[in-house]
Amino acid sequence: MEKQEFEVIIIGGSYSGLSAAMSLGRAIRKTLIIDSNQPCNRQTPHSHNFITQDGFSPAQIAKAAKDQVSVYPTIQFMEDAVVSAIGEDFNFTVTTASGLQISAKKLLFATGVADQLADIPGLSSCWGISVIHCPYCHGYEYKDQPMGILSNDENTVDFSKLISNWNKDLRVFTNGTPKFSAAQQQEISASKVTVIEKPIAGIEHVAGQLTGIRFLDGTLEKIDALYTRPPFVQHCLVPAEMGCELDKRGYILTDDFKKTTIPGVYAAGDNTSPMRSVANAVAAGSIAGAMLNHELIMA
Structure with missing residues (x-):
């Protein structure tokens, strides 16, 4: 894996990341999803307001999504965490917590946020x-x-x-x-x-x-x-360390196509928007995946 190169690396394998991977898999793009398997809604027993999936647990929805994405042979998965990313458009290198260095033409951060709950017992x-x-x-x-x-x-x-x-x-x-x-x-x-x-x-x-x-x-x-509604911090600090601009609320700044302020770097999901729901994350990931593929085609 250390010497492999990908067209897209998706950091974060929950709903937004998996949705983007679906678009990229169907576009026959060699894509790696790196995920630490610690979703913010892991305690939530049921998810709602997502048509066709209303009432299922977040884990059930994520498993079904991963099973469907796994059908596409150009998609690979890795359980790890990204600790740094360097480079420029079409030439990025990410380093994981386990010490792997992996190259990609494009990056998508679907890393969510970390809620800062009040220090109240229970x-x-x-x-x-x-x-x-x-x-x-x-x-x-x-x-x-x-x-x-x-x-x-x-x-x-x-x-x-x-x-x-x-x-x-x-x-x-x-x-x-x-x-x-x-x-x-x-x-x-x-x-x-x-x-x-x-x-x-x-x-x-x-x-x-x-x-x-x-x-x-x-x-x-x-x-x-x-x-x-607790305050939050970015779950992953790498986008900010790369220079991706944050808005005044602390969300990663993107355009309508999920491009950040760094060329070749995209972001989608809860790390970009206060509209926190499975449905919104899936929609954002689908847009990001399509736009990443479009950039690769037009290069």
Whole structure:
């Protein structure tokens, strides 16, 4: 493998990477997918809002995708992590954590993001199960149940209004003094959403299924699930180290065809967009794969 050369190396083998690989495999492009097998939704029991796959687990969808991509003989897989990439368009070299150096004409980063969850006991154990981020992905399953939102910034008003579409028994947990304005707090309250400012001691749950929020004063607020939108960092730092520009939110900057600001380097999926869903990742990967093939044809 050390001496092999590929037309495209895809870093990240989840939905966006596999979707791009499908396009490239069908275009008969010699492609390598390098993946560390640590998807961010590995705890999530069911995926939703992806037509034809609604209700399947993320692992089931990924396995079916990989099985279908594997049919194309020009596609290869490697379980590893890319730690660096150097070179220029049509002459890139990536180095993996295991020490391999592999060449490619083009690169696609489908590496996702790493969520920075608040340091609250129990929160990470429930993440993707009953601590959720997207009502379109999970809101229907928790509709009309007592819900919470862990949020304390200027986006809390919009977030609480959004979730009110699914849940009327709703409260906002700020985990301390609110950082949004008094006017914003009044706007939240006007939507019949309760704001609870008490510091949180921990999340009580059974095998990831939330049962309540325990506060430092010992009281318990019973809810069935909790929304939160944690900050994130890029899961893979290599694109930024290569010079790929990030936007002010921290996403890799791409054009409509998934090209980054570095010629020959593409990016697709959660690392480029706040629209985090399997469906959006698949769509982005399909575009990236087609455009990579187009560049190779036109060279």
